[in-house]
Amino acid sequence: MHSITSHFQPDASGATPKQLDYLPNLKLSDGNEMPMLGYGLGTANFAKKGAPTDEINNSTVTAIKAGFYHLDGAESYGNEAELGAAIKKSDVDRTKLFVTTKTSCRRGETIEQAFSRSLQKLGLDYVDLYLIHSPFWAEKPEDLVAKWAEMEAIKESGRAKSIGVSNYLKEHLEVILAAKPKYPPVVNQIEYHPYLQHVTDGETGDLLEYLRTNNIAVEAYAPLTAITKAKGGPVDPIYAALAKKYGVTEGEVALRWCLDQGIVAVTTSSNEQRLHAFLSKVPSFKLTPKEVEDIAKAGRQKHYRGFWTNKFKEDDRR
Numbered sequence: 001m002h003s004i005t006s007h008f009q010p011d012a013s014g015a016t017p018k019q020l021d022y023l024p025n026l027k028l029s030d031g032n033e034m035p036m037l038g039y040g041l042g043t044a045n046f047a048k049k050g051a052p053t054d055e056i057n058n059s060t061v062t063a064i065k066a067g068f069y070h071l072d073g074a075e076s077y078g079n080e081a082e083l084g085a086a087i088k089k090s091d092v093d094r095t096k097l098f099v100t101t102k103t104s105c106r107r108g109e110t111i112e113q114a115f116s117r118s119l120q121k122l123g124l125d126y127v128d129l130y131l132i133h134s135p136f137w138a139e140k141p142e143d144l145v146a147k148w149a150e151m152e153a154i155k156e157s158g159r160a161k162s163i164g165v166s167n168y169l170k171e172h173l174e175v176i177l178a179a180k181p182k183y184p185p186v187v188n189q190i191e192y193h194p195y196l197q198h199v200t201d202g203e204t205g206d207l208l209e210y211l212r213t214n215n216i217a218v219e220a221y222a223p224l225t226a227i228t229k230a231k232g233g234p235v236d237p238i239y240a241a242l243a244k245k246y247g248v249t250e251g252e253v254a255l256r257w258c259l260d261q262g263i264v265a266v267t268t269s270s271n272e273q274r275l276h277a278f279l280s281k282v283p284s285f286k287l288t289p290k291e292v293e294d295i296a297k298a299g300r301q302k303h304y305r306g307f308w309t310n311k312f313k314e315d316d317r318r
């Protein structure tokens with residue numbers, strides 16, 4: 001039995017989970033595991049600037065109690081303290097949680113300084129995953145290599161179990177990997193949905209292929225974009241038909257589409273019922289390879305990027 005389940009263990013190569021009655025973990029290339037659905041704290045920050053801290057705190061406690069044990073924070077979200085307080089308030093054992101935070105690589109500051117401040121705000125003595133939030137602060141390729149060496153020191157210290165990047169393109173990762181780091185990035189957290197598949201040659205997902213080849217797990221943020229900000233596109237009827245077929249919502253189809261490509265999805269919701277439904281429904285059905293491809297094919301007819309838009313030309317699909 002053991003060998004059968006381990007065969008289906010999702011990992012950075014794109015291996016997908018089976019239909020299950022619980023949320024699967026994805027095995028990272030450093031041996032650690034991350035839950036394939038995460039709850040993000042960035043949306044609360046951007047949508048409700050200045051939202052009362054107890055509102056963020058309470059909705060995070062609700063998410064944890066609902067069973068969202070993968071929590072995605074960042075120093076730039078300005079709510080690491082609320083995340084830390086919610087973790088304490090939830091009373092869930094720390095070892096069950098998978099906590100991510102990210103550094104913005106502020107000018108004139110070391111990673112050690114940024115990381116220590118984050119840990120202090122979170123009130124934790126380690127995080128499960130520490131990410132560089134974006135590559136856009138770097139002035140030259142050597143900056144990326146130097147910062148990555150600082151990230152490796154954090155991993156070496158044991159205060160971040162895993163280290164990775166976010167919003168890195170192939171060209172940024174190539175620079176880091178060429179320097180042959182002892183601890184290569186194990187995750188790239190990117191905007192990913194049918195309307196942003198990082199496809200540049202018309203057919204295959206260049207960035208994803210590169211990540212899988214290099215054992216870097218893909219973590220999708222904004223996975224619901226096709227039913228929220230970019231609604232009214234070619235994927236709508238396919239999501240609707242599949243939602244009907246499987247007796248789930250379109251959001252659940254959108255999340256499952258990620259899982260069925262071996263991709264971790266980071267979503268969020270202020271709606272408790274929706275959170276519970278995501279956790280119970282998303283693991284419980286599986287799209288066929290053809291359904292996964294139908295969504296991908298339809299999605300490639302439209303392009304939409306919701307984040308970091310000032311760093312990309314309108315039609316840049318990388």
Ligand SMILES: NC(=O)c1ccc[n+]([C@@H]2O[C@H](COP(=O)([O-])OP(=O)(O)OC[C@H]3O[C@@H](n4cnc5c(N)ncnc54)[C@H](OP(=O)(O)O)[C@@H]3O)[C@@H](O)[C@H]2O)c1
Binds near residue numbers: 167190
């Ligand atoms: N690394 C980065 O640069 C980066 C960038 C952006 C985001 N992120 C991370 O990813 C997380 C998730 O990002 P996201 O919010 O863009 O993800 P998302 O999963 O695409 O969207 C979640 C939002 O969709 C809404 N929603 C869910 N179902 C809906 C429906 N049926 N109809 C209309 N609205 C619906 C939710 O609102 P309700 O409250 O109403 O459910 C929530 O505000 C962030 O919190 C952050 O942690 C990272």
